């Protein structure tokens with residue numbers, strides 16, 4: 001008996017019991033579909049974060065101050081001193097406070113992200129105003145309540161009017177809009193265009209969390225990065241007397257941390273996938289065993305008219321593989337449509353289609369068929385023809 | 393052709409042992425037409441299963457075409473069933489999901505015959521039992537007599553030298569039963585060896601030899617004129 005024949009038999013048997021076959025496949029469909037979608041989501045968001053970090057240029061160094069610290073502006077002041085003393089290697093030191101704020105103009109309100117920073121932020125991050133101006137050192141020195149807003153905010157709360165010069169309420173306090181940023185992400189919600197930038201010291205007061213924990217240092221050249229990092233480490237250790245009170249990272253280190261996170265995410269995904277496929281496989285084994293006992297008489301008849309053990313084994317095995325294979329294909333389609341229509345509709349993330357994962361999860365579904373179909377198929381092939389024929 | 397020597401088949405049911413076959417010796421030559429008769433539970437089906445290589449005896453030897461069957465492997469037994477033996481059962485034993493034609497093709501599938509050839513031969517077999525018209529019907533769409541004729545077509549499609557029929561007319565009315573007997577006699581006429589199990593004396597009398605069996609033992613073995 002050829003494979004083509006066994007194949008035909010399997011098709012017949014699967015399609016003669018469509019509902020059951022579909023339910024049997026469900027575990028595999030969900031397993032494969034969710035793996036593909038989850039991988040696309042994970043890789044898509046990782047890629048986006050990676051891209052935005054890489055977009056910042058290679059000569060940036062990030063400082064994070066950890067733990068409790070009561071020396072309010074000591075760090076910022078001292079770092080400014082540090083920059084002054086290392087002029088030839090350090091271009092800028094920019095403080096940053098990140099948070100969320102509710103803005104209000106008239107009756108329109110909106111939640112957006114709030115960045116408190118210094119004027120140098122404009123050049124370091126290339127965030128230039130398309131109208132009005134960016135923050136100035138005057139704003140910092142006199143703690144002016146001024147704001148530069150992204151286009152998503154501008155379009156929403158100002159509804160097409162020119163925002164520059166207008167008043168805007170940020171967390172209940174009145175600010176003046178001095179500039180609108182150039183559009184970078186199509187004006188989408190929650191993108192780089194959905195933010196509002198105010199002077200660092202104003203942000204400190206607004207947030208009541210007055211310690212600045214984040215700084216970005218721009219080295220003058222990529223070659224200077226290592227030396228600046230070394231000096232920063234020494235300098236900060238002297239201030240805090242503790243190497244663990246702060247973190248100094250360059251872009252490569254951040255990317256490699258990101259890689260670690262992605263790696264863990266992939267392991268978790270793989271685990272979930274493995275579990276769901278095993279569950280699917282057990283379901284398949286279960287149904288196949290039921291099917292073997294239901295079809296005992298059929299097996300007896302086939303054996304009586306000349307089927308060998310191998311023929312029966314192959315028949316049931318191919319049936320199992322085909323169930324999981326079709327389940328795998330439907331799962332792939334499901335995964336790809338989730339990517340396209342669900343993840344794709346969230347503009348925040350551009351999903352990454354990974355042919356490797358698609359083929360891999362399909363391959364796994366076939367393997368599940370082989371592994372979990374083997375036992376029922378073997379059982380079928382071992383049936384004694386006489387007993388099988390007596391079976392009602 | 394068929395030579396059975398001192399064959400026993402025992403079934404253990406808890407503490408008691410049922411001797412379905414008790415020292416049976418039987419010799420059937422090529423081109424014979426043998427009817428096996430006996431009361432219910434006497435061991436007729438057990439004997440037929442032995443002849444058909446579906447079951448293995450507890451003791452005794454069985455030579456089929458000079459080969460000792462008890463020494464063969466599962467695969468070799470399947471091969472013998474496939475090449476040498478055609479079964480006809482009282483309860484037809486057709487596959488319900490397949491059409492008459494597909495049922496008849498099945499033995500050829502396991503012989504590895506190509507689809508076209510298979511088709512042609514299955515059609516021929518169905519025509520020879522007068523079912524050319526009903527090829528594409530499923531068993532549930534056929535009468536008992538028609539189903540049994542499909543089963544006969546399936547038994548003879550691979551041209552086996554031996555046809556084993558276990559009460560082929562048991563589930564049929566007398567008219568359909570006669571049709572079946574006519575086909576079996578024709579097959580005998582063409583040179584097949586036929587072993588027929590029956591309760592019905594009239595049916596048995598149409599064979600050339602009658603073997604009477606009771607409690608697993610052969611009581612009588614005689615020719616019919």
Ligand SMILES: Nc1ncnc2c1ncn2[C@@H]1O[C@H](COP(=O)(O)OP(=O)(O)OP(=O)(O)O)[C@@H](O)[C@H]1O
Nearest residue numbers: 403405410411412431432433434435436437438439
């Ligand atoms: N699998 C089995 N397990 C236990 N006992 C069995 C088994 N198969 C057959 N027997 C016993 O063996 C004896 C012979 O059975 P067999 O089926 O050969 O009878 P039979 O002559 O064909 O009867 P009938 O005319 O009713 O078909 C019976 O007593 C039966 O109960």
Ligand SMILES: [Mg+2]
Nearest residue numbers: 436437438558
């Ligand atoms: Mg019987």
